[in-house]
Amino acid sequence: MDKFVESEYLDDRCWSHTWEFHLKQSLPYDPLRVGMISAIIPIPESKAVLIFAEECVYRSESNGLEVLNQLSAAQCFPDYAIMSACLRSLKCFGRYKFPWICPYFTLFPIESPERTTWINPLMVYCLQVKNNIYYAKMENGPNLVLPLQKKAFLKRADVACSALATVRRDLFRFSVKSCKGPR
Template sequence: MSKMNQLKILDAKCWSPLWDDYLKESTVFDPLKVREITCIVPIPDRSEVLVFSDEGIFLSARTALTTLRQFSFAHCFPDYGILSSVLKDIDSFGKYKFPWACPYFTLCPLEGGNQGVWINPLKIENIYKLDGLHYARLLNGMKLIVPISRYYALLRAEVACGILAAIRQDTYHFSVLGNNPSEYVALPNTAFAHTLAKRPLLKNFVTRKYEMHRRYQRARFLHYFEQLETTPQDLRWENWQ
């Protein structure tokens, strides 16, 4: 573990002086001040998280998943719960631990539950093993302990990028970017991305054009229609994006 400390690797399970440094640098999370998220990391033994982005480091008093829901709501991005139900129904992206995605970027969960590490797969330089633990080195130089091996991180990243490509194919239907998913996802020149590019979901689309969009719109309508029938007083108009 001494090697880990020397490398200054952030650990969501264990407090270290690095946490103090990041917390001093952080400001209160405002979703409208954040564009593309690099990663979300839970603070050890607390319900709060740090949100890392190109705009800075932000402290959110909510759990990781609730912070993502707040971010989606502020930017009118797809609702995570509704999108997850659509992905489960499509049955080509697994059955659990679905990524968060919008037309601009995606985040994959490295753990289940509301409070876990979420990471942007296109921001990963590579994943290494040291002293029996795995850590991710990000493009911004940050190092972060991850609870899964490089192989399983690649599987999560593959699903996340496959879904991002499908959403972009539907969103940018007037400017066709290509015929396969990798042409809709700008993979960086990194060892992790080079391996990711060889994965099946980055080679061929598993959804038909517009399928993701149509399924999501239908699921969203049904979701809010049920609320209109049962508790219309609790339904906020802002949800109808």
């Protein structure tokens, strides 16, 4: 396992040199250009967020939920409020803190959806604990300080993955039949 260096982890409650590094390399958020998102993290003492996507880092003056609503509108993904109502009505995905889901990935909120870190559970490489504080090492994106315990984090990640699997099952039922030779 890699050596644990606490200063390499982003904490949405505390400014650090890691924040400065990511802010310097970030681009303005464009919902039509962003690919799979690893995490959306609120910048400390600001309404703005950093969006960590597979190809680069974006910044937005909007909060995380507004960023997701912009992405949904731009790329024709389901609206968060409607999807949350659907998940709530199924009564098997909990009662609050619903994930944001599109056909390709999902993000779940750590705290209340308006001002929180949104994490893609498929991009979490491992969880670590040091001095009773949990840290998430990400596959593609920043390493994060988690403001909750491992059990709660895993429960939210499990709900997000289950909801994504449910949506994917319904969306990708149709396939293209290929021609098996010249006609």
